Amino acid sequence: MNGYTQRIQPGRPAGDVVIVGGGPVGHRLAERLHHHGHQGTVTLLDAEPGHAYHRVLLTSVLDGGLDPADLELPPVPGARGRRDVRVTGVDRRRQRVGTANGESHRYDTLVLATGAEPRIPAVPGMHTASGRLIDGITGLRSLADCARVRGERVVVLGAGPLGVETAVALRRSGRDVSLVHPGPHPLNRWLDATAGDLLARHLVSLGIRVETGRSAARVEAGELVLDDGGLLTWDTLVCCTGTEPRTELARAAGLRVRTGVLVDGEMRTSDPHVRAVGDCAEHPGWFPGLLASGWDQADLLARTLTGHRSGGRRPRTVLRLRVPGLHLGVLGRPGLHREAGAAEGDVVTFSDPSRGRYATLAVDPAGRLSSAVLVGLPQALATLTQLHDARRPLPDDRLALLLGETAVGRRTSVLPPQDADTVLCRCNNVTALTLTGAWQNGSRSLRALADTTRVTTGCGTCADQIRELCAQLATAEKPVARHEPPVDARASGR
Amino acid sequence: MTTPQRLVIIGYGMTAHRLIEDLRSRDREGCWRITVVGEEPRLAYNRVALTDRLAGATERDLALAGPELLGDPLVESRTATRATGIDRASRTVLTTDGAPLPYDALVLATGAVAFRPPVPGADLPGCLPYRTLADVDAIRSAAVPGEPVVVVGGGLLGLETAEALRRHLGMRPYVVEAAPRLMPAQLDAPAARLLAVRLRHAGLRLHCGVPLRCVEADADGRVCGVRLEDGTRIATRLVVFSAGIRPRDDLAEPAGLARGERGGFLVDGHCRTPAPDIWAVGDCAALRGRCHGTVAPGYRMAEAVAGQLLGAPAEGPGLAADETDTVLKVPGTEVASVGDAHARTPGAVELSYTQGAQGSPETRYAKLVLDSDARVLLGAVLVGHGRAHPLLRSVLGRELPSSPEHLLLGEPRR
Numbered sequence: 001m002n003g004y005t006q007r008i009q010p011g012r013p014a015g016d017v018v019i020v021g022g023g024p025v026g027h028r029l030a031e032r033l034h035h036h037g038h039q040g041t042v043t044l045l046d047a048e049p050g051h052a053y054h055r056v057l058l059t060s061v062l063d064g065g066l067d068p069a070d071l072e073l074p075p076v077p078g079a080r081g082r083r084d085v086r087v088t089g090v091d092r093r094r095q096r097v098g099t100a101n102g103e104s105h106r107y108d109t110l111v112l113a114t115g116a117e118p119r120i121p122a123v124p125g126m127h128t129a130s131g132r133l134i135d136g137i138t139g140l141r142s143l144a145d146c147a148r149v150r151g152e153r154v155v156v157l158g159a160g161p162l163g164v165e166t167a168v169a170l171r172r173s174g175r176d177v178s179l180v181h182p183g184p185h186p187l188n189r190w191l192d193a194t195a196g197d198l199l200a201r202h203l204v205s206l207g208i209r210v211e212t213g214r215s216a217a218r219v220e221a222g223e224l225v226l227d228d229g230g231l232l233t234w235d236t237l238v239c240c241t242g243t244e245p246r247t248e249l250a251r252a253a254g255l256r257v258r259t260g261v262l263v264d265g266e267m268r269t270s271d272p273h274v275r276a277v278g279d280c281a282e283h284p285g286w287f288p289g290l291l292a293s294g295w296d297q298a299d300l301l302a303r304t305l306t307g308h309r310s311g312g313r314r315p316r317t318v319l320r321l322r323v324p325g326l327h328l329g330v331l332g333r334p335g336l337h338r339e340a341g342a343a344e345g346d347v348v349t350f351s352d353p354s355r356g357r358y359a360t361l362a363v364d365p366a367g368r369l370s371s372a373v374l375v376g377l378p379q380a381l382a383t384l385t386q387l388h389d390a391r392r393p394l395p396d397d398r399l400a401l402l403l404g405e406t407a408v409g410r411r412t413s414v415l416p417p418q419d420a421d422t423v424l425c426r427c428n429n430v431t432a433l434t435l436t437g438a439w440q441n442g443s444r445s446l447r448a449l450a451d452t453t454r455v456t457t458g459c460g461t462c463a464d465q466i467r468e469l470c471a472q473l474a475t476a477e478k479p480v481a482r483h484e485p486p487v488d489a490r491a492s493g494r
Numbered sequence: 495m496t497t498p499q500r501l502v503i504i505g506y507g508m509t510a511h512r513l514i515e516d517l518r519s520r521d522r523e524g525c526w527r528i529t530v531v532g533e534e535p536r537l538a539y540n541r542v543a544l545t546d547r548l549a550g551a552t553e554r555d556l557a558l559a560g561p562e563l564l565g566d567p568l569v570e571s572r573t574a575t576r577a578t579g580i581d582r583a584s585r586t587v588l589t590t591d592g593a594p595l596p597y598d599a600l601v602l603a604t605g606a607v608a609f610r611p612p613v614p615g616a617d618l619p620g621c622l623p624y625r626t627l628a629d630v631d632a633i634r635s636a637a638v639p640g641e642p643v644v645v646v647g648g649g650l651l652g653l654e655t656a657e658a659l660r661r662h663l664g665m666r667p668y669v670v671e672a673a674p675r676l677m678p679a680q681l682d683a684p685a686a687r688l689l690a691v692r693l694r695h696a697g698l699r700l701h702c703g704v705p706l707r708c709v710e711a712d713a714d715g716r717v718c719g720v721r722l723e724d725g726t727r728i729a730t731r732l733v734v735f736s737a738g739i740r741p742r743d744d745l746a747e748p749a750g751l752a753r754g755e756r757g758g759f760l761v762d763g764h765c766r767t768p769a770p771d772i773w774a775v776g777d778c779a780a781l782r783g784r785c786h787g788t789v790a791p792g793y794r795m796a797e798a799v800a801g802q803l804l805g806a807p808a809e810g811p812g813l814a815a816d817e818t819d820t821v822l823k824v825p826g827t828e829v830a831s832v833g834d835a836h837a838r839t840p841g842a843v844e845l846s847y848t849q850g851a852q853g854s855p856e857t858r859y860a861k862l863v864l865d866s867d868a869r870v871l872l873g874a875v876l877v878g879h880g881r882a883h884p885l886l887r888s889v890l891g892r893e894l895p896s897s898p899e900h901l902l903l904g905e906p907r908r
């Protein structure tokens with residue numbers, strides 16, 4: 001995890017950069033290179049047709065909340081973006097890449113940002129005799145995948161974050177949705193049984209058929225046979241059964257590849273002129289497959305290539321589910337958080353089944369949060385996210401921390417005041433201070449702030465917090481840097 | 495001075511003793527002459543402390559009655575005498591001891607017996623219940639240091655018994671519990687897991703979630719082992735039953751008295767049977783249909799009946815609904831369960847703290863059950879929090895006076 005400091009090598013500028021892959025991470029890298037004053041050219045090549053877009057917002061297209069055009073990313077100033085161009089080979093000796101349409105691009109630095117693709121499970125009957133996926137079966141990774149969803153009845157395979165969000169989005173669009181998952185509850189790699197059951201109950205209340213503990217045995221025309229003999233009919237079968245890093249180019253070029261393209265702390269592959277970032281890269285210091293990891297890597301690499309120092313700590317792993325009506329968040333790395341009893345330190349659990357609220361916090365011996373799962377406690381989630389990011393110790397009264405001052409008003413308020421440098425939009429690393437500044441310079445709505453600071457334009461889960469901040473600023477015109485704790489908290493006996 | 499009325503008590507155990515004591519201390523006028531009929535060949539003793547007998551306590555150490563009671567002319571005790579019937583028409587109690595005993599008031603205090611699971615071999619020689627002083631003496635003389643002993647029942651009493659057999663008699667106890675976890679009535683799953691870690695660490699062998707299938711006999715017809723439902727066999731020459739109790743209510747039927755759903759003499763909130771001159775107290779009483787099985791509620795019942803016999807009106811709220819407060823009497827475990835431990839109160843919320851690594855006997859656990867506002871303490875489950883237990887018990891039913899961390903751990907750490 002020491003990839004943050006870097007050796008500055010002024011004698012060896014990055015020169016002309018070619019980025020293969022214009023997904024969110026490749027796109028971010030190009031933008032960051034520009035931001036940090038990169039001197040050479042930047043060429044961004046992507047195989048997908050049409051504009052570059054926000055991949056994580058795809059489920060909003062599925063539920064009809066957004067048009068595909070709403071997802072478009074702005075062009076990167078100073079970069080040459082090429083779409084519908086597939087890179088087919090890398091000539092490392094001559095430092096050139098070749099494309100399917102016969103182009104050739106020279107590089108001083110090549111960056112692989114080829115991402116990942118859906119893993120289609122080996123279920124009999126999914127493919128035609130010639131080895132193609134049969135019609136109506138798709139992964140969910142691109143706009144083209146979204147366009148393949150048709151008909152009323154949809155079966156979603158896999159209840160990880162993508163499967164759950166996809167099922168909810170499709171259900172919200174009025175479809176008949178079944179969610180099939182071999183684990184004991186949805187998101188079982190992230191959630192313990194109590195949180196998983198709350199999530200399952202919520203999905204059922206939305207009208208989704210939740211088939212946990214079951215897996216697909218066989219696909220027949222329009223039908224899915226489960227391992228317990230059950231039958232589900234489908235017009236579309238969506239596989240959300242994991243992703244695999246796209247590594248063909250790297251392999252063919254003779255770079256070291258394990259699951260992903262192996263990189264060092266400065267995203268360098270086994271060839272020093274070739275870097276890899278995002279979902280296609282593998283490094284033990286990053287949790288794989290998360291946008292936040294990819295964006296951190298892009299920023300880190302842009303700084304490295306332009307001779308800047310590292311940009312401080314990256315935000316830590318967070319999962320927030322985009323499921324309307326259910327506030328569910330995971331902080332820290334799952335798995336380290338199984339059952340009660342991490343290696344050392346405390347585990348605090350709060351459970352309120354009648355109101356669908358649950359929290360479990362693992363606290364290290366220094367009193368800092370190592371991981372947490374929260375359901376139905378949005379305020380606590382926001383507070384804990386800040387404390388977790390800042391690696392600050394939790395206040396001692398954990399019940400007050402979880403329930404806020406309203407439930408325990410007689411005690412000392414524990415909600416830490418928001419710092420000016422509190423990161424509100426984690427995807428784009430936008431702080432409260434930046435937002436306040438933008439507000440004072442005239443960006444006086446969520447939309448305007450999004451345009452000037454990019455806040456909410458990543459995963460979108462910070463929108464509620466930003467709206468709240470707008471309301472506060474509108475009523476008080478008070479700088480966040482001196483943001484006071486809520487009035488009723490102060491009144492409660494300090 | 496009028497001639498005293500006749501009170502007959504059937505059963506001479508802990509609550510009978512409390513009734514006698516209480517009545518005698520309050521009955522200044524000497525309105526009642528008491529005859530207590532007890533089947534055991536001795537005066538009432540402290541059953542709760544019976545495990546001390548395994549550590550060598552004498553009968554005198556366990557005795558309850560002091561000299562003033564023994565010399566009391568208004569108290570007659572007939573030990574080694576069993577009541578065999580009640581004739582409500584003639585208001586007499588039949589005993590193994592000759593003439594029927596006439597009564598003006600009758601109190602049933604027959605207690606309970608240890609439950610023997612109805613499996614083949616459960617009454618072979620070498621199978622012993624754990625309820626009376628005679629039982630404990632029999633276990634003591636059958637015990638061989640270093641040898642295995644199977645204790646059937648992983649509840650409060652079974653664990654106490656098993657640990658005492660290990661500690662005081664040097665045996666190698668195996669605990670067999672049919673439920674998936676220890677002390678299912680009092681503990682939640684995490685607490686039961688941690689308790690198991692602590693007990694295993696102390697040297698007990700635990701088999702949870704597997705019922706006993708049978709007790710096996712050798713050629714002489716003595717116990718030589720037990721077999722569990724999953725096929726496991728444990729070789730042993732001694733099997734001790736601590737798998738719950740059954741109220742002794744066999745006198746109900748012939749006397750035409752009603753039983754509770756799960757046994758016991760059915761009484762109202764004032765310990766009254768439907769017969770105006772008959773009460774029931776202690777483990778044998780199904781108070782509003784529910785048997786208690788611990789001594790504190792029995793004592794409250796005895797006191798309530800003493801009051802009624804002395805003319806206090808049987809009105810008001812009756813005996814308080816069950817306020818459970820259980821401590822496992824196994825040194826070093828610090829396991830307790832208070833109030834609504836399973837959060838059955840509608841809207842209740844739970845807050846738990848686990849400190850230390852899973853699988854370590856040092857790990858401590860505390861769960862607080864709070865009302866829906868997370869303010870009022872309704873119950874608690876504790877492992878390794880011996881110090882917090884009395885404090886929490888005193889807060890039960892009231893608002894938390896300070897943060898849970900403070901209550902559990904004392905001074906805040908930071």
Ligand SMILES: Cc1cc2nc3c(=O)[nH]c(=O)nc-3n(C[C@H](O)[C@H](O)[C@H](O)COP(=O)(O)OP(=O)(O)OC[C@H]3O[C@@H](n4cnc5c(N)ncnc54)[C@H](O)[C@@H]3O)c2cc1C
Nearest residue numbers: 021023024025046047056087114115116278279289290291
């Ligand atoms: C619906 C959805 C929701 C998600 N939500 C979240 C979330 O909330 N939080 C989170 O952290 N992550 C989320 N993810 C995962 C996140 O989208 C990925 O981590 C992220 O997209 C990785 O970015 P990337 O640029 O590395 O790879 P990709 O987004 O996969 O982009 C790679 C690009 O490279 C192109 N490419 C590949 N090979 C070639 C080639 N040979 N030539 C030219 N171009 C090529 C591909 O066409 C693609 O456009 C979500 C994913 C989806 C699908």
Ligand SMILES: Cc1cc2nc3c(=O)[nH]c(=O)nc-3n(C[C@H](O)[C@H](O)[C@H](O)COP(=O)(O)OP(=O)(O)OC[C@H]3O[C@@H](n4cnc5c(N)ncnc54)[C@H](O)[C@@H]3O)c2cc1C
Nearest residue numbers: 505506507508509533541576577604605776777787788789
């Ligand atoms: C080892 C052990 C440890 C315990 N530890 C605890 C503890 O820590 N805390 C706690 O609260 N409780 C404990 N208990 C339970 C407690 O001992 C009982 O709740 C209490 O003894 C009940 O008192 P009782 O008078 O109702 O019944 P008992 O004490 O059982 O007395 C009933 C008496 O009636 C006699 N009798 C029955 N039928 C007849 C008849 N027909 N004629 C004549 N006599 C009859 C019986 O022989 C017996 O002597 C423990 C029990 C045991 C065995």
